[in-house]
Amino acid sequence: MPWSREQMAERAAREIPPGSIVNLGIGLPTLVADCIPPDADIWLHTENGILGMGPFPYEGEEDPQIINAGKQTVTIVRGGSTFDSALSFAMIRGGHVDVTILGAMQVSAAGDLANWAIPGGKVMGIGGAMDLASGSGFILAMTTHVTREGEPKLVAECTYPLTARRCVHRVLTDLGLFACGPEGFRLLELAPGVSLDEVRRKTGAPVLEGRP
Amino acid sequence: MPWSREQMAERAAREIPPGSIVNLGIGLPTLVADCIPPDADIWLHTENGILGMGPFPYEGEEDPQIINAGKQTVTIVRGGSTFDSALSFAMIRGGHVDVTILGAMQVSAAGDLANWAIPGGKVMGIGGAMDLASGSGFILAMTTHVTREGEPKLVAECTYPLTARRCVHRVLTDLGLFACGPEGFRLLELAPGVSLDEVRRKTGAPVLEGRP
Amino acid sequence: MSGPRPGRHRDKVRASVAEALEGLHDGARVMVGGFGLCGNPEALIRGVVERGVRDLVLISNNAGNLGKGLNLWLQAGIVRKVICTYIGTNEALHEQMAAGRVEVEIVPQGTFVERIRAAGAGIAAFYTPTGAGTVVAEGKEIREFDGRPHLLERALGADFALVRARRADPFGNLRFWRTARNFSPLMCMAARTTLVEADELVPLGTFDPDDVHLPGIFVHRIVEVREHEDPFEYRVVRPRPEGR
Amino acid sequence: MSGPRPGRHRDKVRASVAEALEGLHDGARVMVGGFGLCGNPEALIRGVVERGVRDLVLISNNAGNLGKGLNLWLQAGIVRKVICTYIGTNEALHEQMAAGRVEVEIVPQGTFVERIRAAGAGIAAFYTPTGAGTVVAEGKEIREFDGRPHLLERALGADFALVRARRADPFGNLRFWRTARNFSPLMCMAARTTLVEADELVPLGTFDPDDVHLPGIFVHRIVEVREHEDPFEYRVVRPRPEGR
Numbered sequence: 019m020p021w022s023r024e025q026m027a028e029r030a031a032r033e034i035p036p037g038s039i040v041n042l043g044i045g046l047p048t049l050v051a052d053c054i055p056p057d058a059d060i061w062l063h064t065e066n067g068i069l070g071m072g073p074f075p076y077e078g079e080e081d082p083q084i085i086n087a088g089k090q091t092v093t094i095v096r097g098g099s100t101f102d103s104a105l106s107f108a109m110i111r112g113g114h115v116d117v118t119i120l121g122a123m124q125v126s127a128a129g130d131l132a133n134w135a136i137p138g139g140k141v142m143g144i145g146g147a148m149d150l151a152s153g154s155g156f157i158l159a160m161t162t163h164v165t166r167e168g169e170p171k172l173v174a175e176c177t178y179p180l181t182a183r184r185c186v187h188r189v190l191t192d193l194g195l196f197a198c199g200p201e202g203f204r205l206l207e208l209a210p211g212v213s214l215d216e217v218r219r220k221t222g223a224p225v226l227e228g229r230p
Numbered sequence: 231m232p233w234s235r236e237q238m239a240e241r242a243a244r245e246i247p248p249g250s251i252v253n254l255g256i257g258l259p260t261l262v263a264d265c266i267p268p269d270a271d272i273w274l275h276t277e278n279g280i281l282g283m284g285p286f287p288y289e290g291e292e293d294p295q296i297i298n299a300g301k302q303t304v305t306i307v308r309g310g311s312t313f314d315s316a317l318s319f320a321m322i323r324g325g326h327v328d329v330t331i332l333g334a335m336q337v338s339a340a341g342d343l344a345n346w347a348i349p350g351g352k353v354m355g356i357g358g359a360m361d362l363a364s365g366s367g368f369i370l371a372m373t374t375h376v377t378r379e380g381e382p383k384l385v386a387e388c389t390y391p392l393t394a395r396r397c398v399h400r401v402l403t404d405l406g407l408f409a410c411g412p413e414g415f416r417l418l419e420l421a422p423g424v425s426l427d428e429v430r431r432k433t434g435a436p437v438l439e440g441r442p
Numbered sequence: 443m444s445g446p447r448p449g450r451h452r453d454k455v456r457a458s459v460a461e462a463l464e465g466l467h468d469g470a471r472v473m474v475g476g477f478g479l480c481g482n483p484e485a486l487i488r489g490v491v492e493r494g495v496r497d498l499v500l501i502s503n504n505a506g507n508l509g510k511g512l513n514l515w516l517q518a519g520i521v522r523k524v525i526c527t528y529i530g531t532n533e534a535l536h537e538q539m540a541a542g543r544v545e546v547e548i549v550p551q552g553t554f555v556e557r558i559r560a561a562g563a564g565i566a567a568f569y570t571p572t573g574a575g576t577v578v579a580e581g582k583e584i585r586e587f588d589g590r591p592h593l594l595e596r597a598l599g600a601d602f603a604l605v606r607a608r609r610a611d612p613f614g615n616l617r618f619w620r621t622a623r624n625f626s627p628l629m630c631m632a633a634r635t636t637l638v639e640a641d642e643l644v645p646l647g648t649f650d651p652d653d654v655h656l657p658g659i660f661v662h663r664i665v666e667v668r669e670h671e672d673p674f675e676y677r678v679v680r681p682r683p684e685g686r
Numbered sequence: 687m688s689g690p691r692p693g694r695h696r697d698k699v700r701a702s703v704a705e706a707l708e709g710l711h712d713g714a715r716v717m718v719g720g721f722g723l724c725g726n727p728e729a730l731i732r733g734v735v736e737r738g739v740r741d742l743v744l745i746s747n748n749a750g751n752l753g754k755g756l757n758l759w760l761q762a763g764i765v766r767k768v769i770c771t772y773i774g775t776n777e778a779l780h781e782q783m784a785a786g787r788v789e790v791e792i793v794p795q796g797t798f799v800e801r802i803r804a805a806g807a808g809i810a811a812f813y814t815p816t817g818a819g820t821v822v823a824e825g826k827e828i829r830e831f832d833g834r835p836h837l838l839e840r841a842l843g844a845d846f847a848l849v850r851a852r853r854a855d856p857f858g859n860l861r862f863w864r865t866a867r868n869f870s871p872l873m874c875m876a877a878r879t880t881l882v883e884a885d886e887l888v889p890l891g892t893f894d895p896d897d898v899h900l901p902g903i904f905v906h907r908i909v910e911v912r913e914h915e916d917p918f919e920y921r922v923v924r925p926r927p928e929g930r
Contacts, residue, residue: 037693039903059696061857061903065551066477067621069901070857076682082480082672083622089478089507089675096891097857099898100620102627102655103477104559104807107552111572111808112875114903117690130575140536141548143528148578149552152571153808156690183575187688249449251659271452273613273659277795278721279865281657282613288926294724294916295866301722301751301919308647309613311654312864314871314899315721316563316803319796323564323816324631326659329446342819352780353792355772360822361796364815365564368446395819399444556809565800566831568812587810587840596831620896652864653897 020192021209026160028053029207030119030190033158038116039063039109041150043133044088046160047119061095063115065146067106070098087146110146111153118154120147122161122189124176127223129186129198131159132178144181151182163191163220170222172196172203193217202226232404233421238372240265241419242402245370246329251275253322253362255332255345256300258372262331273307275327277358279318282310299358322358323365330366332359334373334401336388339435341398341410343371344390356393363394375403375432382434384408384415405429414438454614455643455664459489462637462665466602468495469522473558473629474502474512475605478675481622482511483606483639485667490604496520501558501600503551503625507532510673519543525598527551550578553595555628561599562631562660570595603633606670607656610640611647614661615654623655630660637663641670698858699887699908703733706881706909710846712739713766717802717873718746718756719849722919725866726755727850727883729911734848740764745802745844747795747869751776754917763787769842771795794822797839799872805843806875806904814839847877850914851900854884855891858905859898867899874904882908 021029023046031053034040041063042050051073054060062071064086071086072093080091094100109115124132134147151157161171172189189196189203193212196203202224205214218225233241235258243265246252253275254262263285266272274283276298283298284305292303306312321327336344346359363369373383384401401408401415405424408415414436417426430437456462463486466472472490476482490498491514500521506512513534515521521538523545529535538544549557550572560568569592573579583594605626608619616638618626630636643666700706707730710716716734720726734742735758744765750756757778759765765782767789773779782788793801794816804812813836817823827838849870852863860882862870874880887910 033690035690035693037696038690039693039695059693061695063903064621066480066624068895069903070895074678074680077679078682080674080677080679081620082674082677084620085477085480085675089480090678091674091676092678094620094895097855097859097893097902098895099859099893099901100623100895101898101901102618102623103551103555103625104628105901107555108803108807108875109901109903111552111556111570112806113808114806114875116693116695140529141539141546142530143526143548144550144578145528145530146551148550148576149572152574153552180576182572187690245446247446247449249452250446251449251451271449273451275659276865278724279868280651281659282651286922286924289923290926292918292921292923293864294918294921296864297721297724297919301724302922303918303920304922306651306864309611309615309658310651311615311649311657312651312867313654313657314862314867315795315799315869316872317657319799320559320563320631321657321659323796323800323814324562325564326562326631328449328451352773353783353790354774355770355792356794356822357772357774358795360794360820361816364818365796392820394816399446556807560812563800564815566813566815566834566836568804569810571808571810590810592810617896623896652861652867652899655896 019211023049026190026192029195030158030160034060034117036060039114041065041115041118043120045121047121048088050119063109065106065110067101067103068094068098070095107149110149113153113155115154117156117158118150119158119160120150122159122171124171124173124178125159125186125189126173126176127198127202128200129184130176131181131186132176133181135179137178147181151185157186159186159189161191163193170220173222231423235261238402238404241407242331242370242372246272248272250328251326253277253327253330257333259331259333260300275321277318277322279313279315280306280310282307319361322361325365325367327366329368329370330362331370331372332362334371334383336383336385336390337371337398337401338385338388339410339414340412341396342388343393343398344388345393347391349390359393363397369398371398371401373403375405382432385434450662454662455612459485459665462663463489463493466490466493466495469497470602471499471501471600473600473603473633474500475624475626475629476502476511477621477624478504478507479511479673481606481624481626483604484670486604486637486639487512487514491515491518491520497522499523501525501598503527505532505535507675509534525549527554555625557595557598558625558628558632561597562628565597567594567596600633601635603629603636605629605638607638607640609642609644610638610664611644611649613646614638614658614664615649616656616661617649618655627656630656636661639665639667641668694906698906699856703729703909706907707733707737710734710737710739713741714846715743715745715844717844717847717877718744719868719870719873720746720755721865721868722748722751723755723917725850725868725870727848728914730848730881730883731756731758735759735762735764741766743767745769745842747771749776749779751919753778769793771798799869801839801842802869802872802876805841806872809841811838811840844877845879847873847880849873849882851882851884853886853888854882854908855888855893857890858882858902858908859893860900860905861893862899871900874900880905883911884908885912
């Protein structure tokens with residue numbers, strides 16, 4: 019059975035080494051926050067200016083001026099800090115964020131990422147996506163394995179507008195966890211009950227097994 | 231009689247419009263601080279990180295971690311702020327400092343400034359001089375009219391290593407106040423009892439009179 | 443011959459929003475602080491509409507949302523061009539774009555704020571890896587540093603910056619509150635004239651020198667505005683556990 | 687295949703200077719905070735000499751003075767090259783230069799700190815007007831922006847940064863004191879490994895989020911050092927008027 023969204027979030031959280039600075043993109047990646055063990059010294063960064071972002075506030079404690087990059091009300095943990103956007107993107111672009119988990123529309127085997135625009139669709143804007151994709155030490159893309167129409171999102175070459183080239187290290191889908199590489203997506207883990215055959219059928223690029 | 235150092239400082243202070251941000255270089259310009267009227271809303275900037283630098287501290291109140299760019303102990307006025315060097319030079323390079331008063335070894339008629347090195351002399355370093363000279367809205371160079379050996383410091387072309395080209399707007403010496411311009415130094419004011427002849431004799435470039 | 447420019451660092455406090463906005467002209471390039479509806483200078487935004495200027499070039503991360511904030515400018519039809527990073531659910535902007543009434547330039551957020559900082563800091567241009575190999579690179583110089591392609595990005599300045607601060611003193615030293623800080627300090631640095639809408643005006647000397655978020659050198663006019671709507675864009679809460 | 691790098695943001699507090707300096711190797715590029723003798727990490731500076739490393743490339747505004755601060759490194763002969771902005775009365779450096787034992791690269795101060803910031807902020811290079819038409823321009827690309835010549839300047843990073851902070855919490859959030867801040871926050875951003883000598887280590891949560899001068903993301907090791915000489919470089923005072 020493919021992983022549920024919650025199971026994906028849990029699996030993603032296990033990719034984060036203790037003591038890391040992590041930026042979680044909008045959408046699926048947001049769910050990862052709830053799966054991070056509290057004693058792992060993992061600090062959440064949000065590009066609008068918090069290091070040490072905490073969970074959503076308790077009812078009645080929400081402050082419209084304490085938000086995340088998705089403009090949702092959040093909190094700040096003990097030891098957290100706030101700062102301007104120039105410093106925030108210095109953290110990102112300068113490679114100080116250890117792990118970034120981003121949503122994806124398409125990921126190529128070589129690690130190209132498309133996650134900001136659909137050809138012919140409404141232009142939604144770029145936000146911090148390109149900076150996050152170019153700057154982070156490790157990028158995990160998180161997405162369902164195929165589109166609602168059944169089209170592969172893990173592809174040989176992206177056809178959607180790119181966010182950044184050669185930036186994604188690993189891709190986590192509902193079917194498994196994969197490492198990007200020039201020859202194809204290398205399988206690191208399958209969701210329980212999912213077969214390699216199914217994965218290969220639903221992937222637009224070679225899926226490799228074993229260590230390279 | 232030529233102006234004394236104190237008279238030069240007083241004259242220089244009168245060049246500063248009320249409500250200005252001012253950076254005073256090391257040496258002669260430092261004296262200007264004492265001549266600024268207290269009610270003129272003039273704020274002193276020092277590139278090591280104070281806006282709103284105050285006078286030297288009273289005996290017993292000096293703090294080795296509150297210094298000016300000359301590494302002298304200073305104070306901070308009410309409403310003053312401290313910041314890092316990147317922001318401090320953003321103020322300078324970004325043109326936010328209204329008036330900078332710098333010492334000079336040579337100034338050319340066109341406004342080239344040499345104030346950091348003597349050919350063949352010990353290399354003393356550049357410090358903030360080049361940034362100040364390139365970035366300020368208005369630069370007043372302040373110097374004795376001639377060297378101890380009687381050589382002109384106001385010259386047609388600088389022979390000393392340059393600090394910046396075309397940066398000096400006015401020059402204040404012990405003999406007078408001059409505006410820089412492509413045709414020569416234009417006399418704005420003579421020290422009392424100093425003749426135009428004497429000025430011309432001691433200047434290495436044309437000295438012009440009247441409005442251009 | 444020309445002497446120093448007149449000093450601008452006195453008498454900064456304005457009695458009204460209208461006074462603070464004096465000189466803001468048709469066609470002006472205007473930066474407005476805030477991340478979505480968070481940290482908006484609400485009164486200055488309204489004041490610009492009331493002033494009746496038009497053809498503005500708006501430089502702001504989002505240009506409002508939910509009919510609030512900078513959506514007012516779009517609805518009033520006073521914006522010619524928007525330079526922003528994200529549109530998302532901003533229907534007012536989608537409509538104006540679709541109708542061809544507003545030109546939109548989208549910039550990656552880190553590049554956006556760095557370009558603004560560059561303008562304020564006297565840096566003409568810089569090389570960033572962000573956007574290399576994407577549409578953002580189109581028409582830009584590309585150059586390799588350390589084996590990676592970088593784009594040359596130019597400084598982005600403005601005629602005016604309109605920002606919100608939590609507290610200001612009469613010299614314009616500012617403190618911001620939490621994520622309401624965002625682009626505002628940088629925009630103050632990058633504009634020829636900076637207008638601050640402060641929740642509270644405090645006496646000079648209130649701030650410890652080490653606690654000033656933005657020194658007054660970057661601020662030219664201040665208006666105190668005590669009441670703000672501060673709308674939630676996405677109010678998300680969790681239930682309080684029993685006994686808390 | 688390779689996963690994320692191990693997290694470095696836990697267990698940052700070190701019991702001793704020697705422990706904090708672990709891994710600092712011969713030939714390392716080391717940034718040291720401070721403006722002259724103001725804001726020097728005195729214990730870390732001494733510790734590097736005791737550690738016995740050599741051939742260091744020192745990146746610091748002044749490299750000490752009056753036989754103090756970074757003069758210790760010069761006297762110990764452990765510096766191969768100095769990148770600084772000013773020498774002045776630094777006799778130790780003049781001597782080492784004259785003897786050909788130390789290579790010195792002098793950089794305008796604004797360019798120096800902007801290059802350091804660039805390294806920390808992921809900006810590969812930038813164009814500044816500073817130094818155009820001077821010896822600083824030699825060998826550099828020159829380009830006109832807005833009718834003015836600008837120099838292309840490259841980011842300046844380091845293996846280690848050694849800085850002094852007034853207070854640090856265990857995550858490495860820092861506060862500095864007055865003009866002891868200077869280059870230190872930028873150097874923390876620009877180095878692969880950042881070592882902080884804090885006058886006082888305070889519990890997590892001591893700082894309000896808005897009052898952190900430098901967030902702990904840029905800090906890797908912290909050692910508390912309560913006693914400092916804090917020498918005056920030029921102690922200048924004025925007489926106290928009668929009755930005060």
